[in-house]
Amino acid sequence: MKKALIALLFIATFFQPFAQTTFPVNGTHDQREGKYAFINSTIYKDYQTKLENATLIINDGKVEAIGQNLNIPKGTIIKDLKGKFIYPSFIELDSDYGISPKKQNRSKGRHAQQQISKIDGAYNWNEAITPEFNAHNEFTVNDGAAKKLRTIGFGAVLAHRKDGIARGTGVVATLSNKNEHEVVVKEIASSHLSFNKGTSPQAYPGSLMGAIALIKQTQYDADWYAKTHEETNLSLEAWNNNKKLPQIFETRDRLEVLRADKLGDELGVQYVFKTNGDDYQRVEAIKSTNGKLIIPIDFPKAYDVHDPYDAMSVDLSQLKHWEMAPANPAILEKNGIDFAITAKNMSSKDFLGNLRKANLCGLSRLQALKSLTKIPADIAGVSDQLGSLEKGKIANFFVSTLDIFEPEALIAENWVNGEQYVITEKADADLRGTYDLLVDSRKYKFVIGGGLEKPKFNIMLEDSSKIKVDAKIMSNLITLNYKESKKDTLQTRLSGTIGESKLEGKGQAVDGSWISWNAVKVSDEFDEKKKKNKDKEPNYGEVTYPFLPYGWTSKPEAQTVLFKNATVWTNEEDGILESTDVLIKNGKISKVGKGLSAEGGITVDATGKHITCGIIDEHSHIAISRGVNECTQAVTAEVSIGDVINSEDINIYRQLSGGVVASQLLHGSCNPVGGRSGIIKLRWGFTPEEMKIKDADGFIKFALGENVKRSNFGDHAVERFPQTRMGVEQVYMDAFTRAREYEQEWTSYNKMSKKDKAKKGAPRRDLELEVLLEIINSKRFVSCHSYVQSEINMLMKIAEQFDFRINTFTHILEGYKVADKMKAHGVAGSTFSDWWAYKYEVIDAIPYNGAIMHEQGVLTGFNSDDAEMGRRLNQEAAKAVKYGGVSEEEAWKFVTLNPAKMLHLDDHMGSIKVGKDADIVLWSDHPLSIYAKAEQTYIDGMKLFDRAEDLEKRKQIQEERNRIVQKMLLAIENGEPTQKPKKKKEKLYHCDDGEDEICGTCE
């Protein structure tokens, strides 16, 4: 054992070509100069400069000279690369090469939430924030991993630890198998972030919006730390130091790119975005981020769609993505977006193939090379050393047998730090062609065909049948075995050498006698069926906005429309007008009256039909990404649903079909103070930011009762305060008291002289307290999830104590018990029409709740809290007529004008009034009737739903599906690898969903 170890050490030192200067050497020095000249090849000096018949000279790991007709100094090893290509090696930016993963502390299963960091040392309170981690400190050469990258042309990486939200810095290293001292190119090259908590066992943050808030707060903390140093915090110190570095943000999809960019805008940072390759689905918005991208080319495999029922598990958007993903790089190029290409997360076998596929789909070769050399070098700040072949730069390049984009091109060698790594041993010998084979005295037609890597050998007989020849090639030696005919059992065995266009040697005939043989190439042709010509640009369907069924191919625009002769529910003093016209123009309601002119617009005959303003859902959880709850703390005012709006939710379209035009997307009910709301119009096809209602007042979700005291969350959920309604009150008292104190701290700071300010430093900005302060200063408004009267009463009293008012109680199922108190407080009630009995705190809920609150003068509405019911809110409104006898006109306001008032939108929404937004629904019938269907739904004058067009779209969806399925079947037939059909998981959120959505280990 010992001996073996010594031997191993010996070998290791002996074969190490360049001994490290600071290291002692065991034995005799073996210093080599590493002078090489590569002649007669086509050299890409950089992505755009191609030199034919050129020479590259390297010396001691660096480029010495490059060009045509160079003098080659004596003592240089000359390599003739006639017909071959030299490219600067590729650079991988999205790598964890050489970085071992963080130890996982998370225990499996349900357990009490870990509130603060358990890491020793003066580090950040949250374990997902580790800016102090420098990848170069742990970087270890790993030749196995390096080899995989070298085989596909990479020569250097930017490596970082892919774990957590603030991940620390990245190191640039080459992929040579020397020791770390020599391969590190730049120790601290970049700073890395993501929205994923990774292995952090800490509960917070448990949602995407929580991760966003945490990054913001960390920046505020770091700003404060830089000025005050009131504590020692190595993480914040590092955060500030890392600011000067390129900031690379890993995202999961196109919307996360937009979210990260918005965050960056707020913090004054321009991120580089690592994307997931679906950028083409929102390319304009991506372009407007001005960020550079790092994109993968791990295009999805074909789904196995042979069984039509199985195939139904694959959404149209998945089918379309299979078809369009290879065009992503081309589309980005067309749009002038700078991007690097990464090979991360894909098999190295597929990389070059996919690169060529992208090329066939329109990605220029120039851009592809740029994206693999110059752009990554620029992003990592190492273009002085890597990314092109110029004097003084690191000698990182690879040799390809053909232009690398040609389907048969093979990487023969990859040189890293001026050292050779042979990739394809056989790359020299393209034996394919037709030969005259002479064995002893017999003549045959011998064809070597098939693929370059795995050629096929056949003897062609006169009757055009063929005999398969088994062949083995080792270096320049070749062995051939064959039978005279198919019926034969005896084999002829030949062995020989490979020469220029000729194979020759000796062998044994079937009878054992020794014979001579040779094969002379007579032509380069081989009769094998040539692969189908794939050179034409593949066609693919259109991008729809959003990238879902029923999406748009062109952006909708506001129309001028005259609705003739309708029953118009004005929600104004005019009440319900019979036989009335409504004109919408420029996105607004332009005229309401009789005998109106269309003013050049479209006329819709609405005889027998009803026109109303659109429905507004005060309580909705559709269109939200990765977590409706930040369930980890009792107060999470710092998070906002507005940060995580998901414009790509099919339920937006489905709500439109129910006449809904706007929704308040509420945080869940996990905590007494939840997050802020996103208030959107259902502008189907637009981006999250475009969907938001501009200048809308800000709202925030509060919650009371069983959810916030974690009553129905199992026996492990007994640690978080509060566990009782008593505790809930104190959470509010504490939060608002702290907010007041925070205000005072700032007020006294702001009053200081400049000198004192500089001396003292500004107080720490606290996102959570700022939002709480907005609430007590009536600049942000509360919508509070509530059930029983005691807690409803309590919260009103708290608000009064802090001199503000609760805006809305939502759910408010016992509102009928305290309607008089609510009226006195001035709070609105947004309730369910008839829900009850699903948990203990709703045993006294009654469907007459809405009627009583309304009767007592409380502003009353009905909400959905449910994606399905959301599209039938007109039916829910009718239940106010059924239960409690509210008039139809007033009941209709429960889902339109009243929620508009609750959300402070009634100055431009919620009724049919000249000058208000043209958010209009054309109903087939009395809108409170179960038989009524929304025939057309307009938002800001744009027709976003039309029942007749919907029928057309259904047909198109079927056609598009079928077209791609057939194409997929053909691709499978042609050998494309497949994956099992999988329906992508889809989440429908309710108030009390509080699962961790961003951890790396819980899936």
Added chain:
Amino acid sequence: MLLEKFKINTLGFFLAIGYWLLAINSIAQASVPSPGKEQSEPVLLIGATAHIGNGKVIENAAISFEKGKITKVVSAEQITDKSGMKVIDVSGKHIYPGLILPVSTLGLVEIGAVRPTRDFREVGDFKPHVRSLIAYNTDSKVIPTVRSNGILLAQIVPQGGTIPGTSSIVEFDAWNWEDAAYKADDAVLLNWPAVTVNKGWWGEPQDDEQNDQYTQQVNKIVAYFEEAQAYSQTSHKEKNLRFEAMKGLFDKSKKLNIQANQSRAISDAVNTMSRFDIDVVITGGRDSWMVTDILKQKEVPVIYIQPHNLPKLKEDDIDLPYKTPALLQKAGVKYCIGMSGSWDQRNLPFNAGTAAAYGLSKEEALSAITLNTAEILGIDKTVGSLEVGKDATIIISKGDVLDMRTSIIEQAFVRGRVVDLDDKQKALYRKFSEKYASEGN
């Protein structure tokens, strides 16, 4: 100090307690009103629009019933002699057969989130001997609120496992489960395995994937039924209670309700079980519209659950669940409409209403919650439509029962007994309306 205050307020305190006790008492009583008394005299309902349940409508109808059975269903003009009958003028109103709710856990669960009130899921995989009937709680405060919307009969089912147990059909007007039983042990339930499964849970779904256990699970079911069939053919010294409970399937005194939603699961279930000579019903039936041929061919009816649902796939027609009943109707499959849930099943008529908005005629939609249901449950000889000889299980609505805008049930009869339509929620409504009225608000 406290004591003093107490003294001063003693009188008021006791008055308050007294009032409170009264109020509590009245609520408690109203929560679950007493069942009606046996019909003592013939009743004639006259002047309403009668919706028979079989598609027919009689304007200005006259319906009489005696000793709990319907004696006449005619046009009012045909009634000349009203003597000896209690005449109820229901002009302008609508009469329907009592609505029937298939597949319900009402009475087996009071508050879903409170474990002691959940009585619908027994331990084990194959448990046909477990009977819903004896756990059915006639004093559930939820049931009267469902009855208030016109539902007078329901099929009460256990849940969970491959064979959750045996269901029974009850009337919503009874002192105890024995009274309530309309058809005891009407069906054995079977949950058919899914072809594709989601191994996550509703809060955290995973990607749908193939159920690699599918064949095995189906084989297990078939083997179980083969054994039960063999068992049913002889008598046994040692009884197997599970197989005893299965016997009714083979003599057709019980039906087999197979819960299946996916198209392939439905067709496989129908095909596979057709080797046994038993009455099969599909419940759930989400994709039943895709496999109508086999359903028709094997004459298997569907309890479709439920129109008020989101489509399964993003590219599905947005109104697919709404129009599925119409697709079944058009294809000629026997079907009725059910709902999931418990307390929310009071919205059954509105699920039918939505189906009417999306392709069914109103009378077809009505049949889907009355006569069709009775036929599928095997109780149509006595209920499900307003026909002479059938039970006087009747509701009277202010307007169209399928449309919540007008659906207000004013009177109801169960086998001629007058149903008290009060419920806990109405009592609370009265209590607080009175509070505000007395305070002059």
